[in-house]
Structures are given as C-alpha cells and as structure tokens.
Amino acid sequence: MIMSRIEAPRDADDAAAAVDAATAVTGTLVDRLLAGLPSGSVLTDPDVTASYANDMASFCPAGAPAVVVLPRTVEDVQHVMRTATELRVPVVPQGARTGLSGAANATDGCVVLSLTRMDRILEINPVDRVAVVEPGVVNATLSRAVNEHGLYYPPDPSSWETCTIGGNIGTASGGLCCVKYGVTAEYVLGLDVVLADGRLMTTGRRTAKGVAGYDLTRLFVGSEGSLGIVVRAVLALRPEPPEQLVLAAEFASATAACDAICRIMKTEGREALPRKGGGGRREGGHVPSLLELMDRTTVKAVNDLAHMGLPESTEALLLAAFDTADPAADLAAVGALCEAAGATRVVPADDAAESELLLQARRLSLTALEAVKGTTMIDDVCVPRSRLGDMLEGIERVAAKYGLTIGVCAHAGDGNTHPTVCFDAQDPDESRRARESFDEIMALGLELGGTITGEHGVGVLKKEWLAREIGPVGLEMQRAIKQAFDPLDILNPGKLF
Amino acid sequence: MIMSRIEAPRDADDAAAAVDAATAVTGTLVDRLLAGLPSGSVLTDPDVTASYANDMASFCPAGAPAVVVLPRTVEDVQHVMRTATELRVPVVPQGARTGLSGAANATDGCVVLSLTRMDRILEINPVDRVAVVEPGVVNATLSRAVNEHGLYYPPDPSSWETCTIGGNIGTASGGLCCVKYGVTAEYVLGLDVVLADGRLMTTGRRTAKGVAGYDLTRLFVGSEGSLGIVVRAVLALRPEPPEQLVLAAEFASATAACDAICRIMKTEGREALPRKGGGGRREGGHVPSLLELMDRTTVKAVNDLAHMGLPESTEALLLAAFDTADPAADLAAVGALCEAAGATRVVPADDAAESELLLQARRLSLTALEAVKGTTMIDDVCVPRSRLGDMLEGIERVAAKYGLTIGVCAHAGDGNTHPTVCFDAQDPDESRRARESFDEIMALGLELGGTITGEHGVGVLKKEWLAREIGPVGLEMQRAIKQAFDPLDILNPGKLF
Numbered sequence: 001m002i003m004s005r006i007e008a009p010r011d012a013d014d015a016a017a018a019v020d021a022a023t024a025v026t027g028t029l030v031d032r033l034l035a036g037l038p039s040g041s042v043l044t045d046p047d048v049t050a051s052y053a054n055d056m057a058s059f060c061p062a063g064a065p066a067v068v069v070l071p072r073t074v075e076d077v078q079h080v081m082r083t084a085t086e087l088r089v090p091v092v093p094q095g096a097r098t099g100l101s102g103a104a105n106a107t108d109g110c111v112v113l114s115l116t117r118m119d120r121i122l123e124i125n126p127v128d129r130v131a132v133v134e135p136g137v138v139n140a141t142l143s144r145a146v147n148e149h150g151l152y153y154p155p156d157p158s159s160w161e162t163c164t165i166g167g168n169i170g171t172a173s174g175g176l177c178c179v180k181y182g183v184t185a186e187y188v189l190g191l192d193v194v195l196a197d198g199r200l201m202t203t204g205r206r207t208a209k210g211v212a213g214y215d216l217t218r219l220f221v222g223s224e225g226s227l228g229i230v231v232r233a234v235l236a237l238r239p240e241p242p243e244q245l246v247l248a249a250e251f252a253s254a255t256a257a258c259d260a261i262c263r264i265m266k267t268e269g270r271e272a273l274p275r276k277g278g279g280g281r282r283e284g285g286h287v288p289s290l291l292e293l294m295d296r297t298t299v300k301a302v303n304d305l306a307h308m309g310l311p312e313s314t315e316a317l318l319l320a321a322f323d324t325a326d327p328a329a330d331l332a333a334v335g336a337l338c339e340a341a342g343a344t345r346v347v348p349a350d351d352a353a354e355s356e357l358l359l360q361a362r363r364l365s366l367t368a369l370e371a372v373k374g375t376t377m378i379d380d381v382c383v384p385r386s387r388l389g390d391m392l393e394g395i396e397r398v399a400a401k402y403g404l405t406i407g408v409c410a411h412a413g414d415g416n417t418h419p420t421v422c423f424d425a426q427d428p429d430e431s432r433r434a435r436e437s438f439d440e441i442m443a444l445g446l447e448l449g450g451t452i453t454g455e456h457g458v459g460v461l462k463k464e465w466l467a468r469e470i471g472p473v474g475l476e477m478q479r480a481i482k483q484a485f486d487p488l489d490i491l492n493p494g495k496l497f
Numbered sequence: 498m499i500m501s502r503i504e505a506p507r508d509a510d511d512a513a514a515a516v517d518a519a520t521a522v523t524g525t526l527v528d529r530l531l532a533g534l535p536s537g538s539v540l541t542d543p544d545v546t547a548s549y550a551n552d553m554a555s556f557c558p559a560g561a562p563a564v565v566v567l568p569r570t571v572e573d574v575q576h577v578m579r580t581a582t583e584l585r586v587p588v589v590p591q592g593a594r595t596g597l598s599g600a601a602n603a604t605d606g607c608v609v610l611s612l613t614r615m616d617r618i619l620e621i622n623p624v625d626r627v628a629v630v631e632p633g634v635v636n637a638t639l640s641r642a643v644n645e646h647g648l649y650y651p652p653d654p655s656s657w658e659t660c661t662i663g664g665n666i667g668t669a670s671g672g673l674c675c676v677k678y679g680v681t682a683e684y685v686l687g688l689d690v691v692l693a694d695g696r697l698m699t700t701g702r703r704t705a706k707g708v709a710g711y712d713l714t715r716l717f718v719g720s721e722g723s724l725g726i727v728v729r730a731v732l733a734l735r736p737e738p739p740e741q742l743v744l745a746a747e748f749a750s751a752t753a754a755c756d757a758i759c760r761i762m763k764t765e766g767r768e769a770l771p772r773k774g775g776g777g778r779r780e781g782g783h784v785p786s787l788l789e790l791m792d793r794t795t796v797k798a799v800n801d802l803a804h805m806g807l808p809e810s811t812e813a814l815l816l817a818a819f820d821t822a823d824p825a826a827d828l829a830a831v832g833a834l835c836e837a838a839g840a841t842r843v844v845p846a847d848d849a850a851e852s853e854l855l856l857q858a859r860r861l862s863l864t865a866l867e868a869v870k871g872t873t874m875i876d877d878v879c880v881p882r883s884r885l886g887d888m889l890e891g892i893e894r895v896a897a898k899y900g901l902t903i904g905v906c907a908h909a910g911d912g913n914t915h916p917t918v919c920f921d922a923q924d925p926d927e928s929r930r931a932r933e934s935f936d937e938i939m940a941l942g943l944e945l946g947g948t949i950t951g952e953h954g955v956g957v958l959k960k961e962w963l964a965r966e967i968g969p970v971g972l973e974m975q976r977a978i979k980q981a982f983d984p985l986d987i988l989n990p991g992k993l994f
Contacts (some may be wrong), residue, residue, distance in 0.1 A: 126782075128882055183706055203971065207879040207947055211680075212966050213971070215715045267736045285623075382705070469710075484974070
C-alpha cells in the first residue's frame with residue numbers, strides 16, 4: 001500500500017492511524033532504498049523533499065514526495081526501480097524541473113528520482129558526429145562542449161542554461177532553432193532505459209541510420225518518464241553553422257506579420273531559375289534559422305523589465321535570422337517580403353552582437369510577461385503556419401471576451417504560439433477566467449488543425465485535452481503502450497492520461 | 498481456422514480433406530470480402546494471386562495467398578481488416594514489392610492487401626510545406642509533383658521510380674540523400690492507420706511541431722505492416738535545394754577511401770575562424786548531399802552492364818556531391834581532402850549533366866552486381882562511419898574465406914554498406930557459402946557497433962538477427978507492442994520476430 005492510495009480519513013483517530021501507516025510505509029521504503037544506495041543520495045527531510053514537489057508549472061497540483069533519491073549510476077537507478085516495483089510505490093523522474101506542464105510534479109508518497117547527479121558527458125565523436133551523455137547533463141554544458149569540436153547540438157529551449165538533456169528527452173523539447181533544425185526528437189539516436197521492474201534496455205543505435213525493429217527510441221522521447229527512466233543517450237550532432245544575423249520587422253497588425261511569415265515560408269514565392277540542363281527550375285524557398293514573433297503586450301513587458309528600447313508602437317515585431325553563407329543577402333530578400341506584406345519598419349542587425357541583443361529580448365519574453373500580473377499560464381498551441389493569422393486573431397478575441405491580458409510570443413515559423421495569460425492568482429474570479437481563456441485557446445488551436453502542445457508536453461496541465469486531441473482510439477492505443485511498459489502504473493502515474 | 502494453420506496431412510485421404518477444408522475456408526473468406534468490396538478489387542485466380550507472393554528478396558520463403566485485394570478507399574481497407582479479424586486470417590500489406598527483406602512476402606492462405614490503387618496525392622501545401630498522400634503514390638510521382646511547387650521530398654531509395662510511399666513508410670526507407678537530408682522517418686508527420694480490428698486511428702499532426710502523447714507515428718514507420726495499415730500520410734517537405742554537383746575520386750585501397758570519408762565528415766578538420774564578437778570560432782564541417790562508395794567489383798560490374806567507362810583500375814571510387822550555394826568551392830575543398838588521403842585521381846563534374854551520369858552509375862550498382870552470377874544477397878549493414886574502414890576490410894576477408902565475389906557499394910557518408918554476395922543459386926554449395934558469408938558480415942557489423950539493417954528492414958530475411966541485435970529485453974518489449982496492436986497476430990505474421 002502506498003500513501004497516495006490511503007483513503008481519506010473520516011475522523012481524528014482514523015487520521016492519526018493513517019499518518020502512522022504512511023510513516024511506517026515510508027520507513028520501509030527508505031530502509032529498502034538505503035540498502036542499495038549511498039546514504040548521501042537519499043533525502044528524507046520533509047522541508048527538503050517538499051522543495052522537489054514542482055516543476056515550473058507552479059499552478060498545477062503537486063503532492064508530497066516520501067523521499068528524494070539522487071542516483072549517480074545506472075545500478076542506483078535499477079535499485080530504485082526494483083524497490084519501487086516491490087513496494088508498488090510511484091516514481092517521479094526529474095531533471096532541472098524547468099518544464100511547463102507539471103510533468104515532473106510529485107505525487108503523494110512518491111519517490112522523486114532526480115537525475116541531476118548523473119551529469120557526465122561520456123563521449124564526443126567528431127567523425128561519427130555523436131555525443132553520448134548521462135541524463136543530468138545541462139543542455140548548455142553539452143552545447144558548449146560540442147562547440148569546442150566545431151559541432152552543434154541544436155535543441156535550445158529557453159531554459160537551455162539550466163535544463164537537462166534527460167528532461168529535454170522526456171518532454172521532447174523544442175526551442176528557437178526548430179524552424180530550421182527540428183526538435184530534440186530528431187537528435188536522439190539511441191537510449192539506455194531502466195524499465196519499471198529495474199531491467200536495463202538499450203534502444204536504437206549510434207549509427208547514422210538504422211531500422212532494426214520498432215522505433216522504441218522515439219517512443220521514449222516525449223513520454224514524460226511514464227515508460228522508463230532514461231539513463232544514457234546517444235545524440236546526433238551537426239557541424240556548427242556560420243553565425244546567424246537577425247532582422248527585426250515592425251508591423252501595424254498581427255495579420256500583416258502573419259502574411260509576411262507566409263510569404264517567407266511559401267516556396268512558390270521565389271523566382272524560377274533557368275535549369276542548367278535546360279528547362280525551368282524553381283529555386284527553393286527561404287530557410288530561416290529562426291522566425292519569431294512578439295506582440296505589443298510582450299514587447300512592452302520586455303521593455304518594462306529590461307529597458308531594451310524595443311519599439312512599443314508596433315503591434316507585432318517579427319525576428320528573422322539566417323545562418324547561411326551569405327546571411328545579409330537572405331535578410332535583404334526577407335526584408336523585401338516583409339515590406340511587401342506591409343511592414344512599417346525593417347531593421348537588419350549589423351553584426352552578431354546586435355543580433356544577440358534582439359534574441360535576448362525574445363528570450364526574456366516569458367519572464368517579462370510573468371512580471372505583468374505576478375502569475376502566468378503559458379499556452380503552447382501549434383497550428384499549421386498558414387493558420388497562424390487566424391490563431392492570433394482568435395487569441396485577441398479571447399482576451400477581450402475574458403477581460404484579460406494575454407501576451408503572445410511565438411516560434412512563428414513553426415506556427416507554435418505561446419499565448420501567455422497574465423493574471424493575479426490571489427483573485428479567484430480572474431484565476432477562473434484565466435483558466436477558461438487558456439482552455440478556449442486550446443480549443444481554437446484544435447479547430448484550426450493544430451495541436452494542444454507544440455513543445456511543452458502534456459504533464460498534468462493538459463491531460464484532459466490530450467484525449468480530446470487524439471480521440472478515443474488513439475487514447476486506447478496509447479494506454480495499451482503504457483500498460484505494456486508499466487503494468488503496475490508506478491512510472492510517473494497521473495501524467496499524460 | 499486458416500490455411501497456414503492446417504496441420505500437415507499424414508496420408509492421401511487426409512491431404513484431400515485438408516485441400517477441401519482450405520478451399521471451403523477460402524470460399525467463405527472471398528464471400529465475406531466481396532460482401533463489402535467491388536468485385537474488381539478481389540482477385541482469386543491462383544496464377545494471378547501467386548504473382549503477388551514475393552517482394553524483391555526472391556530467395557526468402559513465401560507462401561501462397563488465398564486472395565489479393567486491391568482497395569480504393571479507407572472503408573475498403575476497414576472492411577478487409579474487419580473480415581480478417583472475424584475469420585482470423587493473416588493480412589500481408591504490399592506496396593510496389595520492391596523491398597529487399599521479404600517483409601511483403603505472402604504467407605499461406607493470407608489476404609494480400611495491395612495498396613497500389615490508393616494512389617492519390619490529396620494535397621500539396623507550399624506554406625505549410627506538407628503533402629497529404631494515399632499509400633500507393635509512387636515516390637517519383639510525389640517527388641515530381643512537389644518539385645512543381647519548388648518543394649522537395651528527399652527520401653530517394655534506389656527504387657524511387659516504382660516504389661510507393663506506403664512501402665517507404667513500412668520499411669523506413671533511406672536512399673542516396675540521407676547523409677544530408679535523413680530518412681523517410683524524418684518526413685512523416687502524421688498517419689491515418691486502420692488497426693487490426695478495422696478501426697481507424699489518426700496519429701501525429703500536420704503542424705511543424707507537436708508533442709501530444711506518445712509518438713505513434715514513428716512507431717508505425719518501419720513497422721513493416723505489423724501494427725496496422727497506413728491509409729493516409731502527412732509528409733513534411735523542404736524547399737528544393739540548388740542542383741548538386743558531383744565529384745569522383747579514385748583510390749588505390751578501400752582503406753584510403755574510408756580515410757578520405759573520415760576527413761570529409763570530421764568536423765575538427767576545418768580551420769578555426771575568428772569570431773566576430775571576439776574569440777575563436779570553428780567553422781562547421783562539410784555537409785555533402787551525397788557521399789557514396791563503389792568498390793572495384795561494383796565498378797567493373799557497372800561497366801560490364803552499361804559500358805559507362807568507369808575507371809576499372811581503382812580499388813574504390815568515391816562520389817561526393819554538394820547542393821550548396823557554391824558547390825564548386827565545396828568540391829574543391831573535398832577534392833583536396835581526398836588527395837591528402839591518397840586519392841590517385843580526383844575529377845569534379847563540370848555540370849549537372851555530368852553529375853547525373855555519375856549518379857546513374859551508382860544507381861545501377863545492384864542491378865549490375867545481379868548480372869555477375871545470376872543471383873545476389875544484398876546485405877545492409879550500417880556501422881559508425883569511423884568504423885567503415887574496418888567493415889570493408891572485414892568484408893574482403895569474408896569474401897576470401899568463402900571463395901565468393903562480394904561487391905560493395907555503400908552510402909559511405911552514413912556508414913551504410915550494401916555488401917552484395919554474387920552467387921549461382923543452382924549451385925547448392927555456393928548458395929550455402931553465400932548465406933554463411935551474409936551472416937558473417939552481419940556479425941561483423943554488430944561487432945563494430947553497427948546495426949544489421951540501415952535501411953532495408955528486417956522482414957523474413959533478418960528476423961533471427963533482430964533478436965541478436967536488440968537483446969532479450971528489447972525483444973520482449975517489441976513483442977509487447979505487437980501484442981497491444983495485434984492481439985490475434987493477423988497483421989503480417991512471421992515478419993520481424
């Protein structure tokens with residue numbers, strides 16, 4: 001029996017008995033864990049364990065962990081999972097807890113399995129273009145280490161300075177570079193995974209290609225720790241691209257900015273070139289390394305926070321970047337497309353330093369919006385990029401309907417919007433309206449052929465919505481997979497479904 | 498009861514009874530199928546159905562289909578699967594049957610479900626950069642259709658003029674362009690799948706990003722029709738790149754050619770450039786759009802077949818291509834690296850036409866090797882590219898040990914070799930040696946940290962080897978997934994496992 005399954009006590013005696021029972025269970029659990037782990041890696045002080053209850057989705061419900069374990073080796077993790085299986089105790093894996101959906105939130109009486117101490121880069125191979133890492137390696141640490149070899153690990157969530165590769169794999173993280181380089185899933189070649197019962201399984205490969213059996217690697221990416229514990233990853237690397245140059249374009253409406261995005265990404269928009277072997281050949285469309293959008297609310301919030309002097313008169317600020325052989329030429333072409341779409345001002349950065357400043361403004365967006373009203377709910381709806389204009393219009397309507405401030409920053413090239421509801425969590429009515437507007441935005445995303453989550457994941461926050469997006473047959477098959485890997489439902493239970 | 502499960506008859510009476518029983522079962526099956534399908538889409542003539550027994554792995558065992566169905570609609574496919582579930586009859590899905598592992602081979606008494614008539618391109622969207630297609634669309638048809646919009650669908654297996662997208666998805670096909678553009682899996686965003694019991698499930702999305710639940714889309718890619726029938730796919734497209742230019746480099750040994758490949762792909766080999774914002778910055782390594790190798794046996798076979806005038810004195814011919822903004826400059830840099838690795842001759846193509854000729858030679862390799870002795874067994878071992886030299890040396894040793902001709906062509910940039918055993922199928926001893934050498938090459942690939950299949954799949958040919966590669970725990974979990982999707986084991990049974 002585990003704490004979370006103890007029924008609610010009906011009177012004071014029952015309550016005392018329940019606490020005693022829970023304490024006894026925790027005692028047994030801790031003893032068993034300590035039998036196979038160094039004492040320094042098992043934390044039981046309730047003040048300490050409570051500090052591991054949440055990821056960044058602070059408004060999502062979270063329980064009280066019974067114990068926090070900080071393994072250093074694969075064998076440590078295996079011992080934890082064997083113990084958890086034996087005692088039927090839920091295990092919640094955690095990285096840096098920078099997630100935004102509550103996927104790393106504790107459940108009552110669980111073992112929090114924090115993988116932050118398994119933080120070794122085991123190998124970087126510049127011929128095979130792979131890195132082999134433990135899950136606790138921080139994204140920025142890996143990124144810088146591979147840069148030293150002229151290599152590039154693209155996935156760059158906003159939290160890249162602190163988030164871990166294990167967390168990135170668990171949530172299938174995206175970032176700013178996805179429009180050109182794709183998401184975390186595209187860079188995971190193989191995994192070592194500790195299964196619910198403590199057995200070790202290896203998936204995938206370290207070769208550039210491979211199709212031996214079902215792709216279990218990809219099944220684990222984005223599974224939010226619900227199928228097994230990732231203890232080692234083989235990651236694909238790319239050669240480091242040239243430095244990118246950024247252009248900022250101001251628009252008098254979000255619609256005009258979205259029109260510019262469509263013009264930039266629409267491949268037919270470019271001229272047909274004569275084909276060398278005769279006949280016509282169309283030149284391919286633009287491939288920006290970044291295509292981001294900030295609305296007026298976001299721009300103002302960033303200025304208020306960091307005094308960056310962004311243009312507050314603009315309704316939508318578009319940032320486009322190229323890391324090609326001749327980025328200035330690409331920026332000129334894209335600048336012309338922005339003007340054709342009605343941009344009121346187009347400013348290409350002169351150099352990498354100026355470009356970096358613009359990106360800093362973009363990266364500050366969520367922090368800045370948080371400062372507006374104290375609390376935010378960050379949505380993550382992704383729509384086909386041709387529907388981005390409809391999405392932004394719809395968000396404006398929702399904000400007006402509920403009388404709320406909703407700032408939008410977006411990975412616009414991907415159609416991935418982060419409508420951010422700013423509200424006062426002390427005000428129950430505003431909190432209710434915030435939640436309702438948040439849901440209405442997801443419904444709109446689905447209506448437009450999109451998804452409820454482009455890169456943040458489902459966690460606790462969106463589990464009712466997952467069912468709505470994937471439908472009953474999809475949900476049944478997803479549950480069947482969960483059942484196959486975790487028949488006792490001890491791996492991060494209550495998340496996703 | 499199905500034909501394949503009828504026990505072997507013990508005497509003449511039993512045999513006659515068994516045939517009668519089988520005929521009765523087939524009669525019922527055909528009646529049920531015809532109750533929901535147009536008569537023209539159900540083929541029962543044994544001469545006709547027998548012609549659907551095999552894919553291109555002609556040496557793999559294949560059974561006799563009871564019936565061949567050629568559906569035109571999703572509803573047709575659902576009717577077939579409902580009928581198959583009801584009668585417990587195995588269903589073998591097929592595309593153009595260009596596969597090389599027997600994954601599309603019939604089993605006795607099965608329904609062959611040929612998806613070639615579901616061949617509509619439903620949508621090409623140049624803003625969203627997606628195509629929506631039915632499974633029977635031929636790869637070349639799609640590739641040319643998207644080219645008209647300035648778009649590019651990269652996956653290009655050698656059979657691209659005839660193979661279908663459904664088959665490409667089933668086998669997770671690769672091709673020549675993978676070293677830069679990746680494999681089929683990277684281009685499948687979402688699927689409509691008919692499950693074993695006839696229900697329709699939608700996976701994935703049509704957005705650029707999305708992480709709602711487990712990645713069932715990727716689970717289906719490469720599943721060889723064993724989890725469900727793909728009836729619609731949303732594919733990602735890229736802007737068409739500039740035309741590629743090809744360079745040919747001759748080497749006096751395979752080892753020297755592999756050294757050149759490592760130099761080309763090793764990112765550290767390039768100079769550090771001054772970073773604009775100060776400090777040093779390394780320029781990223783080369784990204785060829787193609788990096789292929791043909792050994793002396795293959796070159797000679799191609800010359801014998803097509804009189805192409807390739808240099809027969811070379812031990813290894815390397816082809817490298819770039820589709821960058823300045824391909825001539827990239828070819829010059831790569832040519833210099835080849836010379837540093839000991840190339841005896843380096844010839845960059847002057848233009849696209851000359852480049853295309855070199856690629857034609859490469860594409861003819863397997864056909865040409867087939868002509869050497871009448872029959873071939875084409876292996877598909879992929880190793881980390883740093884181990885390619887060891888792999889090629891090992892293959893030479895195996896060829897000498899068994900007294901066989903083994904030609905090697907390879908997607909060398911990926912480390913993906915196709916050692917092709919040329920043998921006389923009428924000679925039992927040579928056939929036995931061919932099979933043994935084939936297996937020894939796979940064992941070598943695993944020893945070198947590689948995989949038994951880079952892009953051809955497991956099918957019938959390599960199912961014993963799959964278990965060896967992924968180990969007992971991996972195999973158990975793969976089987977658990979199969980069980981979750983196909984509890985009656987009617988979807989392409991006997992393949993993969």
